[in-house]
Amino acid sequence: MKTLWPRSLFARNFLLLMALTVTLELSVFAVFYQLVQRPRAESLAGLVASQINTQHLMLSRLSAVERDATIAGINGAGGLQIVTQSPHAIPASEADGGLLLKDFVTRLADQLPPDSSPMVAEDGRAMVRMQVEGQQYWVVLPLQAQLRNRAMTVAAGVSAFLASLNLLAAWLIQRRINRPLRQLQRAAHAVGSGYTPDRLDEAGPSELSAVTQQFNWMAENLERNDSMRSLMLAGISHDIRTPLTKLRLALAMGQLDEKGASVYINQIDHILGKFLDFGRTEGDEAPTLVEVNTLIKQLSAEFEESGSWFALFLDPAIRTVPMRALVLQRAIANLMENAARYGKEGLTVETRLLGEHISISVRDRGPGIPADQIEHLRRPFTRADAARSGNGGTGLGLAIVDRLARVHGGRLELKSPRDGGLRATLVLPIQSAFA
Ligand SMILES: Nc1ncnc2c1ncn2[C@@H]1O[C@H](COP(=O)(O)OP(=O)(O)OP(=O)(O)O)[C@@H](O)[C@H]1O
Ligand SMILES: [Mg+2]
Incomplete structure (x- = not known):
């Protein structure tokens, strides 16, 4: 059979x-x-x-x-x-x-x-x-x-006629299916061989069009991941080479004491940490009930130890929220780090319960970011020109927070208020936030 x-x-x-x-x-x-x-x-x-x-x-x-x-x-x-x-x-x-x-x-x-x-x-x-x-x-x-x-005799004649109609119908049906299938086959082969195929034509019957759309989406994702990987490798080698060169130079000139060495080593450590954060997937951590206000107090205490003082305005209505604690901590820490590093003064963290959402705003009174650069700076490996020269950052902090927020159904809002500085607000849905 x-x-x-x-x-x-x-x-x-x-x-x-x-x-x-x-x-x-x-x-x-x-x-x-x-x-x-x-x-x-x-x-x-x-x-x-x-x-x-x-x-x-x-x-x-x-x-x-x-x-x-x-x-x-x-x-x-x-x-x-x-x-x-x-x-x-x-x-x-x-x-x-x-x-x-x-x-x-x-x-x-x-x-x-x-x-x-x-x-x-x-x-x-x-x-x-x-x-x-x-x-x-x-x-x-x-x-x-x-x-x-x-x-x-008549039935035989009609049968023969209908059989030829069947042959025609089967051929027409097949032709409609075959074209997108062949297209998919060629594109899948290209992906398998490491090439990026052209975007496939999504027209046609809805079932086939859905498959083609999914394939296009998959091919785009693969391409994005591929270019992100190249970008990350280029970024890592570039960013780490700078403190390494400085370290080598200081060594050669005999000017390196323990304190100087630890500055460069910390920089390299920071850069590697950011790259790891950026490349990490968040699926492994199980959501737990997190006391958001307590978490912020702990972070603020850590920043205080390194000389940055944050005024806290924490909404007591926010109690425990089901979230991935480490993910949330990484997101808030990145925003506080930026405020401390670029804003320097007038540092505040404010939490608020907004119905089904919570918002966490990190604010500073520093130079802020020009409105036309805000969207640009969310992207990975982007830094404002002034910051580029000396801050030693990787340009990944905001990209990490932005991605974490979106993956968990929320958003990162960046605003430069009239009275100066930057306000970075993380808005997260309570039910699905980090759940
Ligand atoms: N609070 C802020 N005030 C002024 N500029 C800021 C502020 N936060 C971020 N920026 C600007 O946005 C750029 C991107 O920030 P982001 O956190 O993504 O990267 P980074 O701080 O340079 O590096 P990383 O966080 O990876 O160590 C920074 O280089 C800085 O120029
Ligand atoms: Mg940063």
């Missing part, structure tokens, strides 16, 4: 359509025959039998001369013919006239005397024997056109 069933979709479609058409035709034929043709043949046989019986009765009452004259009259009328000579004929049961003729003759024989022996002449006309006063006659019925059962 496995080997008989064709593998090509075209052959399968064609066979299925064929099976359907043949079943349909056979059913229609059977119903038509049983409910229409057969009853018609039987009622016709009834009529013809009663006519023959009447004529038999009438002819047997006439004298031989009157009988011949009457028969001549009947034959002249052009309907059934009564002949004495047996035409060349074969028994109806052996004749090849189809089901309808057989039904007719069987029914006719039932209603005539047993010696009527229905026959079928060469020209296809049915005939029966009639004995009148010892004389044998043949009644030839003018019925061949009605009784020649052409249904099978």
Whole structure:
């Protein structure tokens, strides 16, 4: 069975359509025959039998001369013919006239005397024997056109026509499926070989278009990941090389004391930490009930140790929230680090409960970011020009926070208020936040 069933979709479609058409035709034929043709043949046989019986009765009452004259009259009328000579004929049961003729003759024989022996002449006309006063006659019925059962011939013709329609339909269906499939196959091969294929055409039937859309989405993601990986590798080597060069230079000039060395080592550590953060996926950490305000107090205490003081305005309505604690801590720490590093003064952290969301705003009164650069600085590896020269950052902090927020159904808002500085606000939904 496995080997008989064709593998090509075209052959399968064609066979299925064929099976359907043949079943349909056979059913229609059977119903038509049983409910229409057969009853018609039987009622016709009834009529013809009663006519023959009447004529038999009438002819047997006439004298031989009157009988011949009457028969001549009947034959002249052009309907059934009564002949004495047996035409060349074969028994109806052996004749090849189809089901309808057989039904007719069987029914006719039932209603005539047993010696009527229905026959079928060469020209296809049915005939029966009639004995009148010892004389044998043949009644030839003018019925061949009605009784020649052409249904099978017609059905075969219609079948052949429908089969060619099926072939055409299968080919058309297949063509619509094949084009996008071949397109997908080529594109998947390109992806497998490490190339980025052109965006596939998403037009076509909705099912195929959904697959193509998903493929395009996957190919874009792969490309984005690929370019992100190259960007990260380039970023790591560039950013780490700067403190390393400085370290080597200080060593060569014999100017490196322990304090100086730890500055460069801390820088390298910071850079590596940021890259790891950026490359990390957050799926591993299980959500727990986090006391957001307490977490912020702890972070603020850590910053205070390194000389940055944050004023805290924490909404007491926020109690425990189901979140991924480490992820949330990383996001807030990045914003506080920026405020401490670039804003330096007027540092505040404010939390608020906003219905289904919580917001965490980190604010400073430093130089802020020009409005036209805000969106740009969210992207990975971007730093403001002034900061580029000396801050030693990787340009990943805001990109990390922005991604964490979006992955968890929230957003990062960056605003430069009129009275200066920057306000970075993390808005997170309570239900799904980090859940
Ligand atoms: N509070 C702020 N005030 C002024 N400028 C800021 C502030 N926060 C960020 N920026 C600017 O945005 C740039 C991008 O910040 P981001 O945190 O993404 O990277 P980074 O701080 O340079 O490096 P990293 O955080 O990876 O160590 C910074 O270089 C800085 O120029
Ligand atoms: Mg930063």
